[in-house]
Amino acid sequence: MTAFDFEDEGLVVDVKPTWRVPRCGDCGRKVHGVHDRRQRRWRHLDLAGIKLELRYVIRRVRCPRCGVKVEQVPWAEAGSGFTFAAEREVAYLAQRTDRTTVTGLMRIAWRTVGRIIRRVIRRHREQRGDQLDGLRLIGVDELSYRRHHQYVTVVVDHERGEIVWAAEGKSAETLKGFFEALGPERCAKLEAVTIDMSGAYIKAVTDASPQAQMVFDRFHVQRLAHDAVDEVRREEVRNASPEDKAELKNTRWALQKNPWNLHDFELDKVTMVQRANRRLYRAYLLKETLLAVLDRKQINVASAKLDEWLAWASRSKLTPFVKLARTIRKHRDGILAYVRTRLNNGRVEGLNGKARVITRRAFGFHDAGALIAMLFLCCGGIHVAPTRICPFEVH
């Protein structure tokens, strides 16, 4: 620190690097040729609630290697208007609190928070080394954001319970990017991948890592079964008499629950369905039975029961279940792998729940990059400490 000023907006402190010869902001080498000078400011941590800015006449240098570049300063990343300490503080808050708290406390816009997090995460990842080392059991899933119009693909390490990779998109091509980053050697070490039964990701996995066991988790099978019941219900509503219509319409949620979780009024609804609509009740039983098969502990029992179920569903005369049976038969091996390995996506689903909350909070970031940085910040096993420093040591 060399001097300070009080201004309307707060306190401005003049600082300069401890080194004399400027360094290139890109490569860090000492450079003697100075191109020009310009006064700049960096937002630092508040001082007793007062906004504090650092001021320095920054030089642009002529680096023999990189060309004309802004010189390096020890307190901030090139191109950022915030000090390292301030950026760490923002990331610390963003990891732990909600949007209003971060923007209110730091007095910055949410989009600025997004840009800061991107820089913090990049620095973290550079320091931390490769997160993709040692992966054996992974999960792949998609998250929708911005009102479901856009997607990010997320790869989770089951063992560490962390998001290890994420990218915009949800195609086979998107996931291929992950396997390319992983490289053939580490691809060969993957033992199992939990995944959605829908096509795009499956192809990317079999292409890159054919030895890995694909596991179709209970949650995705459950979702398909619920969809099938709902399809039958809608069809029955369409064909029902006017007085039955209203009653059938209101059974949707009751039919999705486990029987032992039903409230009395929902139980009444299921009983009504049992009495009034055999087809819909059959759909309900098919769904419940399938989920019960997946909860079996012994693989040979589960395997036999699944075959019985497949035979029943194929003969059920309910088109959505005939279709579901076809899908399940095709992926039988991966579904039974769930029973065998118990690669329980409870953990991943928990992580997914968290990721979904973050996705909603990140609404307003306007780009996938900031959302992905936020996902890493909150679900990537990253530790950010709040900044506690001597006020005159700003780096």
Ligand SMILES: [Zn+2]
């Ligand atoms: Zn350089």
